[in-house]
Amino acid sequence: xxxxxxxxxxxxxxxxxxxxxxxxxxxxxxxxxxxxxxxxxxxxxxxxxxxxxxxxxxxxxxxxxxxxxxxxxxxxxxxxxxxxxxxxxxxxxxxxxxxxxxxxxxxxxxxxxxxxxxxxxxxxxxxxxxxxxxxxxxxxxxxxxxxxxxxxxx
Numbered sequence: 839x840x841x842x843x844x845x846x847x848x849x850x851x852x853x854x855x856x857x858x859x860x861x862x863x864x865x866x867x868x869x870x871x872x873x874x875x876x877x878x879x880x881x882x883x884x885x886x887x888x889x890x891x892x893x894x895x896x897x898x899x900x901x902x903x904x905x906x907x908x909x910x911x912x913x914x915x916x917x918x919x920x921x922x923x924x925x926x927x928x929x930x931x932x933x934x935x936x937x938x939x940x941x942x943x944x945x946x947x948x949x950x951x952x953x954x955x956x957x958x959x960x961x962x963x964x965x966x967x968x969x970x971x972x973x974x975x976x977x978x979x980x981x982x983x984x985x986x987x988x989x990x991x992x
Contacts, residue, residue: 841867841877843960846980857901857949864963867949871982874955880905880946885939887966888913888992896930896952898938903946909936913992935992955981 839859841851843866853875856867860877868875880886880903890913904923910916913935921941922928930936940946955977963969970991977983 841865843867843869845869845959845978846871853949854901857899857947860947861945862962863965864957864961864969866957866959866961869955869957869959869978869981871980872955873951873953874957874977874981876950876957878946878948878950880938880940880948882940882943882945884946884966885937886948887970888935888937890933890935890990891930891952891956892933892990894952894954894956895932896936896950898928898930898948898950900924900926900928901947901949903940903944903948904942905938905946905948906941907936907938909934911935913990935990937992954983 839856841856849868857877860879862879865877867877900922902924907920907922907928908916909918916935958975959978961975
């Protein structure tokens with residue numbers, strides 16, 4: 839199933855199937871003016887990447903696989919820990935450092951919802967390394983960014 843980001847127009851798709859079928863590290867599935875949905879596939883032993891979004895709450899849901907969540911006020915102080923699996927969600931308050939590591943034997947299939955948008959509409963990044971090196975991954979000019987502070991990465 840290939841999802842085409844329609845920008846801020848009405849859209850619907852089977853998010854569970856799309857998430858499970860996604861094989862890319864990150865694929866932007868929908869970009870609204872105030873919210874964005876991405877699909878992620880994290881390989882065995884991989885992680886989503888240590889980060890904090892200063893002004894963005896984030897919702898993540900696992901549709902396949904197993905993960906270990908860590909969160910806290912600083913990248914070297916993450917006292918919240920939880921193991922999660924299919925059907926579990928992870929709720930990340932703005933400004934919280936967080937990471938999810940795949941501890942299972944299969945890829946961890948995740949979707950993320952956050953506002954405002956953080957990525958270029960329709961952006962697909964095959965691997966975490968490609969995502970980290972991507973210099974063309976800014977939200978659309980039409981997205982509402984507010985006073986958006988830069989994300990922090992570990």
